[in-house]
Amino acid sequence: MLGALAKKIFGSVNDRRLKTYAPKVAAINAMEPQIAALSDEQLRAKTDEFKAQIAAGKSLDDILVPAFAVVREAAKRTLGQRHFDVQLIGGMVLHEGAIAEMKTGEGKTLVATLAVYLNALSGKGVHVVTVNDYLARRDSEWMGQIYRFLGLTVGVIVHGLDDDQRRESYACDITYGTNNEYGFDYLRDNMKYELAQMAQRGHHFAIVDEVDSILVDEARTPLIISGPLDDRSDLYMAIDQVIPKLVREDYDLDEKQRTVNLTEAGNEHIEELMREHGILNEGTLYDAGNVTLVHHVNQALRAHKLFHKDKDYIVRNDEIVIIDEFTGRMMPGRRYSEGQHQALEAKERVTVQPENQTLASITFQNLFRLYSKLAGMTGTAATEADEFAEIYKLEVVEIPTNRGVSRIDEDDQVYRTAEEKYKAIVEEVGKAHARLQPVLVGTASIEKSELLAELMVKAGYKIIDFADPAAVEKLYEGARTGRPTKQFAVLNARFHEQEAYIVAEAGVPGAITIATNMAGRGTDIKLGGNIEMRLEKEGVAADSEAADAIRREIEAHREVVLKSGEPADPAAGRKNPMPGGLYIIGTERHESRRIDNQLRGRSGRQGDPGRSAFYLSLQDDLMRIFGSDRMDGMLVKLGLQPGESIVHPWINRAIEKAQQKVEARNFDMRKNILKYDNVMNDQRKVVFEQRREFMSAESVRDEIDEMRRGVIDDLVANHIPEGAYPEQWDAKGLNEAVQNVLNLELPVEDWAKEEGIADEEIRERLRKEADASYAARVEKNTPEVMNYVEKQVLLQSLDSLWREHLVTLDHLRQVIGWRGYAQRDPLNEYKSEAFDLFNQLVGHLREQVTGQLMRVDVVFQDPNEGGADFANPPAELPPMFAQHLDPNTGENEFDAAQAFGSFGGPGSASSLAYGQAVAGDLDVLERDPADPATWGRVGRNEICPCGSGKKFKHCHGRFTA
Incomplete structure (x- = not known):
């Protein structure tokens, strides 16, 4: 009651914040006649003037008023649109790194130009994030008129760009693109083998359009780059045959939480059925050797009891196509992970596609928290204000409408x-x-x-x-x-x-x-x-x-x-x-x-x-x-x-409370997912940062030498326990390990028999012999070649082990919840286990890199005959699949069935227009102007593939009878 009274007297927090912008709005309006009197050339020259002021030490806040006045005038001259006063406020909110909530039709696209232009003056690049390719193209062309008029460069990131085009777009002052493109480019960049191949140049400032859709709805699922695994379709089909034979008492179903679990009786029943069908041959379902079967049973049970045809998915063209619960649209190419999609395919008797292994992934929460400053705009953010504040440290500011809302909302x-x-x-x-x-x-x-x-x-x-x-x-x-x-x-x-x-x-x-x-x-x-x-x-x-x-x-x-x-x-x-x-x-x-x-x-x-x-x-x-x-x-x-x-209004309030409960539950679920992903994200940062250091270094010889010595220390420690007597040493095992890992034939067993010898002396002898052997190998293969080989072996070994580590963490995440029954916090247990696994990764990296380099021999051959060209080394990555959707359009940004090749580098398939090749037709690598069947999905504003030079929407994409 007191709060309501205070709000009436002093206004809400939002009202008070809006009042602080009034002086700047008045100042911008006061400058309008002066700016309007400038010629086009004088107006364009303001950009260089602002940049000079920033170089001289002025902050962006210092030049906000004249910069906004310049953008407003440029919009009038290029688009014939003048920013309303409330739009100026919206621009200030975005510049401050907050979310501007503006009603539909209030001109959010135009509002963004104010903050984008101001922040682009710093020269560090501004990313404008849209929900689909169409909007990215449209806005970059439409609002790009303002920026280009004022002398700034504008790029756009959409399907069909090769790495060179992507680098060019990211090098622009302002870059438009979809959330998925930015995320996948970040992941791809951190899988490259040369710094020069990387597309993005940092994460300075981003404005996210439809921020609630991208940072809340899409935050439920990570961006994933994956590779194919072995085919297990027979196992999925076999397990699917036994699930319908379960009775209601065999499982507990909770629609509210969307969970289903086998009861004790259900476990016994499913084991009996699986033995009858020859699926479970020995032991019980929960024996260590049958853990994979437990996973498949759980996914098949979910497919039958939680997922419903024509609500959660539809069957079309021998495929299971997911329906997004927020937009109700098909999401072709998007697939459920962890075998859930294969379980649905088995349920509906369509072709079961092979599973994929995660090669790299990131959630949108952790992607957008990379930016030094983040802002967003949408028509509906207030209901999620707590989540924006807690996860992204973003405040929501409600911008008043230019004209009052006269819509009547009935009970x-x-x-x-x-x-x-x-x-x-x-x-x-x-x-x-x-x-x-x-x-x-x-x-x-x-x-x-x-x-x-x-x-x-x-x-x-x-x-x-x-x-x-x-x-x-x-x-x-x-x-x-x-x-x-x-x-x-x-x-x-x-x-x-x-x-x-x-x-x-x-x-x-x-x-x-x-x-x-x-x-x-x-x-x-x-x-x-x-x-x-x-x-x-x-x-x-x-x-x-x-x-x-x-x-x-x-x-x-x-x-x-x-x-x-x-x-x-x-x-x-x-x-x-x-x-x-x-x-x-x-x-x-x-x-x-x-x-x-x-x-x-x-x-x-x-x-x-x-x-x-x-x-x-x-x-x-x-x-x-x-x-x-x-x-x-x-x-x-x-x-x-x-x-x-x-x-009755009471009904409205009761329903609203129910919705608030669901929203709170969903927020808790996303928070919980993020807590676990943060563990992986910390490790991801370390790995990606280490990769960049390796790529930027002229030589990684010091790291290689340090790894080799670390491996020797581990070998000696494993076979010669601290404080043990010589007769307790495992000299034979150490000798075999030296041969296997270091590729050295040494009289280790004879050394161990020498009187008075200590483990430290053996360690020093091994180091000396290994250093000498490696120095000879470097001399034989030439230092220049070995510099390249060392870097490639180091990066590829790190990537390989990181991928295995991701799979292990995924499996750990699925089972760690059981620790709760032992009165242990699953999250803390996960952190501890993940830390130990990461230490194991570091140890395996040292051993794997050392073992390979102690054996490497380079065969020199003429590049024209297919040999290695060390001046222009190949940087091929294995075939991969990119998976994520645009929940607001239902169109997958990347076709999950499409192999992407290496995403760049000489000889790669990265120039393939992403989304052109479709499942079952992976040989379509380029568009034939004479054959529309090879064009794939063409953007409405894209140049028509027929070669006419017209936009697709005005040519072959034109509306016809």
């Missing part, structure tokens, strides 16, 4: 059954359609969107095909005549090819769009229609008379939509009229309030009127899991009749 309507709820939704959609109000119906999954689509079809509606101009014309004709045709569009993973057109037309009078989540679509829903998309789709030039006619039509449609609200109806209990604009109908609440807010935020952009309502039932997942049984009994007692709904 939720709760029905007893899903059938009643969907019937009410279809009726409500029909009413809005009749008065030409565009409706966007949000669903939580493909399954639900298709169920609703079926009900719409039964009610007399047809699905509109945006590839059919006649069907689209009917939509416009209905808007013009006031007699809407009963058509609706479905936007989910099955129809995402037409996504841009579906979203663009969702604001046309009478349009009905059923969408599975609306996060980060990249296209605004504009009332009346989207002029840019109409011109592109119809192939009309922007400055033609036809374009003017389309603009007039869209403006007329906008007026219709604005007047399409619902009048007051006291008889129906509606005392006040409801506004026109886009009508949002949610079919259920998501686990996260943020996803619901993203759906609502599609309506009411830039002061437009709008309306939103959620229709729920007690059979919805969220309601069912969080105690709907008690609520159902209460509603029956209150006399709720079939078809009736209950509407």
